[in-house]
Amino acid sequence: MAAAVTVTPHGTRQKGTSVKICWIGLGNMGLPMAAHLHTAGHDVVGVDLSADARDAAGAAGVRTADAAVTAAAGADAVVTMLPKGAHVRTALLESGALDAAGDNALVLDCSTISCAEAREIGAAVAATGRRFLDAPVSGGTAGAQNATLTFMVGGATADLGAARPLLEAMGTRIFHAGETGAGQSAKMVNNMMLAMNMQSTCEAAVLAERLGITPQTVIDIAGVSTGDSWALRNYYPVAGPVTSAPSNRDFTGGFSVALMRKDLGLALDAAAVHGVDTAATAEVARRLENLIADGRGSLDFSSLIHLVDGTAAAAIGGTR
Known part of the structure; x- marks a missing residue:
């Protein structure tokens, strides 16, 4: 049964709380989102296969790493913003990034993938003792650049509570759609x-x-x-x-x-x-x-x- 839909207004980000974030995917959407987290005071390390994307991240003040496993070492949160579910699976489960992240790391997938893929990846993350939310976005590149995105989130209520300060740095609306996969639906x-x-x-x-x-x-x-x-x-x-x-x-x-x-x-x-x-x-x-x-x-x-x-x-x- 899906949870009741709720919305959180912008502007309630907790002050003075900085976490280490591994960000995977620095494209038209991912880079401005990562940059907002950097501006909010978080320690963001970005990863992308494109050298141009990594250069653009550096110009925006976001430091980068050559490999996801390096960027994820000891991370409190791992965020993926990638084109396909197969890319998310590879980035998290096959690169070593998930195992390198902190034992209780929060994994946020902001990509748009199938709900079945989100549930499969979420189960694999949970099996390691880490937490997972599927959190795709709406608002386009303008929303990413202006930190006015809408997040549609699937996963546990407690995990969403932990993620709110990060999401609020990038968007203006956060909807809890239900259990894992519901955000993608x-x-x-x-x-x-x-x-x-x-x-x-x-x-x-x-x-x-x-x-x-x-x-x-x-x-x-x-x-x-x-x-x-x-x-x-x-x-x-x-x-x-x-x-x-x-x-x-x-x-x-x-x-x-x-x-x-x-x-x-x-x-x-x-x-x-x-x-x-x-x-x-x-x-x-x-x-x-x-x-x-x-x-x-x-x-x-x-x-x-x-x-x-x-x-x-x-x-x-x-x-x-």
């Missing part, structure tokens, strides 16, 4: 809705433009009407009105097409097991695959608009 459902909201926003944006309605007018009207969504207000897929949106950076530096397609795959797999008709999710997943086939997998997923406006029509045989 909540994130999966959220991303399903985000993907479909983005597809509808892209279609509306292109149609509005061709009808002579400006992007700002669409946002102003739909933003206070029944067409409102986070995608509309924060990620509008046409350059101009939302300065922080990836559309103003040629769709770079956001939540990639490839990662969103991976997340929708998790949702589709879960839906198949539970007998849920997810036709709309499947269609958006197909469109993301078309973008990947067109060489656009590293772009932000709001580049779905390229299929709507015909820019990437070759990837779908000229149909839209």
Whole structure:
């Protein structure tokens, strides 16, 4: 039975408590999150396979190590922010990092993986006497940079209590979704809705433009009407009105097409097991695959608009 959902407001981080944190995964999301923990006074040691990512971490004041096992030595907490469940498993269980961490270390996985993988990894962590929470996030790169992320957490209430000072340094909302794996389930459902909201926003944006309605007018009207969504207000897929949106950076530096397609795959797999008709999710997943086939997998997923406006029509045989 899932626990009742609760939310903790931002700003209640305990003062004067510093812990050693091994941070694994210094990408677009991981690096700013790790940097916030460093700024909050924690001893953060980051790890990433990319030399560029390690250099960027150093420039942000986060010291790095060449190997996870080195970074995790004696750590009070180990945090992973990685693309796939297999990466999390390797980073924690096969690298030696988990065994190197403190005997009562708290392991936080902020990646987006399947709930089954979260439960499997959580059980392996618990078998060593350490604690585990799956804590995927929502808010995108802007939320990571501004420490306004939302955390969806699965695991024991007591372990979440221990993790709150760390989570509050990186986000503004913390939801306890239930037992281990529940955080991933909540994130999966959220991303399903985000993907479909983005597809509808892209279609509306292109149609509005061709009808002579400006992007700002669409946002102003739909933003206070029944067409409102986070995608509309924060990620509008046409350059101009939302300065922080990836559309103003040629769709770079956001939540990639490839990662969103991976997340929708998790949702589709879960839906198949539970007998849920997810036709709309499947269609958006197909469109993301078309973008990947067109060489656009590293772009932000709001580049779905390229299929709507015909820019990437070759990837779908000229149909839209």
